[in-house]
Amino acid sequence: xxxxxVGTLDDVVGAxxxxxxxxxxxxxxxxxxxxxxxxxxxxxxxTNLPVVxxxxxxxxxxxxxxxxxxxxxxxxFVVIQPTHLDSRRNGFGFDHPVFPTxxxxxxxxxxxxxxxxxxxxxxxPGLAGRVDRSRVAATGHSWGGQTxxxxxxARILDEAGRVGEDLSDGRVGAGILFxxxxxxxxxxxxxxxxxFPFMHPSFQELTxxxxxxxxxxxxxxxxxxxxxxxxxxxxxxxxxxxLLTLHGAEHALGGIVGYEVAxxxxxDPERVAVVQRLSTAYLRTALHVEGNxxxxxxxxxxxxxxxxxxxxxx
Numbered sequence: 686x687x688x689x690x691v692g693t694l695d696d697v698v699g700a701x702x703x704x705x706x707x708x709x710x711x712x713x714x715x716x717x718x719x720x721x722x723x724x725x726x727x728x729x730x731x732t733n734l735p736v737v738x739x740x741x742x743x744x745x746x747x748x749x750x751x752x753x754x755x756x757x758x759x760x761x762f763v764v765i766q767p768t769h770l771d772s773r774r775n776g777f778g779f780d781h782p783v784f785p786t787x788x789x790x791x792x793x794x795x796x797x798x799x800x801x802x803x804x805x806x807x808x809x810p811g812l813a814g815r816v817d818r819s820r821v822a823a824t825g826h827s828w829g830g831q832t833x834x835x836x837x838x839a840r841i842l843d844e845a846g847r848v849g850e851d852l853s854d855g856r857v858g859a860g861i862l863f864x865x866x867x868x869x870x871x872x873x874x875x876x877x878x879x880x881f882p883f884m885h886p887s888f889q890e891l892t893x894x895x896x897x898x899x900x901x902x903x904x905x906x907x908x909x910x911x912x913x914x915x916x917x918x919x920x921x922x923x924x925x926x927x928l929l930t931l932h933g934a935e936h937a938l939g940g941i942v943g944y945e946v947a948x949x950x951x952x953d954p955e956r957v958a959v960v961q962r963l964s965t966a967y968l969r970t971a972l973h974v975e976g977n978x979x980x981x982x983x984x985x986x987x988x989x990x991x992x993x994x995x996x997x998x999x
Contacts (some may be wrong), residue, residue: 690989694962697982698969701727701759708747709768710808712801715792718783719775721794723747724766725809726758735820735972736802737762737837738795738857740829745942746772750826754940756961762968763816765805771828779880788883791832792852795823796954799856820972822859825966826941828983830865831883838891838924841883848887859971860895861964862925864903864936867910867917876906888922895925898960900934902951914916919997927983929963931956931994956993959986963996 706726724747727734732795737757743751746768754764765876769791770777798805799821825833835841837860841849849958856862859881869877869885877884884907899915908914919928931938966982969975 690986690991690993691958691962693941693985693989694959694966694982696964697978698760698962701756702731702761704755704758705729705809706758708754710805712767712797714797717790718770718777721797722768723752723805725763725800725805726766727763727809727810727812727815728753728758728761729811731761732815733817734761734763734815735817735822735968735974736799737764737767737799737822737824737968738833740765740795740823740832741766741769741772742825742827742829742942743771744773746774749942749946750801751943752957753961753964756965757965757968759976760965760969763805763812763880765798767798769794769829769832782938784880788828788832788881791828792835793830795836795853799854818856820974821857822861822972823854823857824861824863824966825865826863826938827865827936830862831886833845833860834862834865834886834888834891834895834918836860836909837893837895839918839922840884840887840890842887848890853890853893858969860893861898861967862895862918863898863941864900864915864938864959865897865918866905867905867914869896869908872909874907874909881907884916888918888925889917891922892924894971896926896927896929896964896971898929898931898938898964900936900938900951902933903936905936906988910935926999927967927979928997929960929994930997931960933993959993
């Protein structure tokens, strides 16, 4: 990839500003097996700052995904990252009695966070009064994408194929799903069929504006479907009107979890740089910060002389 596309995208999203990040911030979560803690990152200056919730992938915690979350904060967003129950810090393995309910607790963690924005603001010196609570996005990677999509409107199908409870949140106005698995069927492997009921989504109810990000070399161990599985939210959701497909990218999308992280099988700093900037441009437009950011970034990326991916929109 030519670095010129990164420079072009920088012209769209602008230069970053200093960021302050505070963790752990404890939130109230009655009945939760362990306390709910979040990281809050925000620019040190600016007002009317939109909120971005970020849900981590399986095993991670509030210290991960700095390549994304710190970048977003430096471009004018208040980013909040909860540590979910499946974090390796908590030790709740697949055979633990709490595991079957973790997927619902993950969703609850995001709504609890929105319920306690007063606490979030108070935890960061100088942040109070600078947050625009009317502009909120839900984002997440892998299992975190499946968590975020519930707030965006996606439902879970039961064994009879009936659409489950509506867990969407009207406070959320946009979303980004990074490497989130798609529609399940007979191709879902037995382990996933037995342990992951949330892998049976219905996207027809997802009407919130959403960007889907997928790698065209992302082969899941949970399904015999190919990498196209990770594009289903775009294919089947009325709200997910934009799809970023990255050529050569696997599940870590170049390393969004963190630099030099063991789980990254496709490490590519330039790919991460592109994801940072395109996702920022999308958030700026979807949350009504700058209406032309996403069209401009999308157009520049697709017109690149050395394309590493493609943005589709409908």
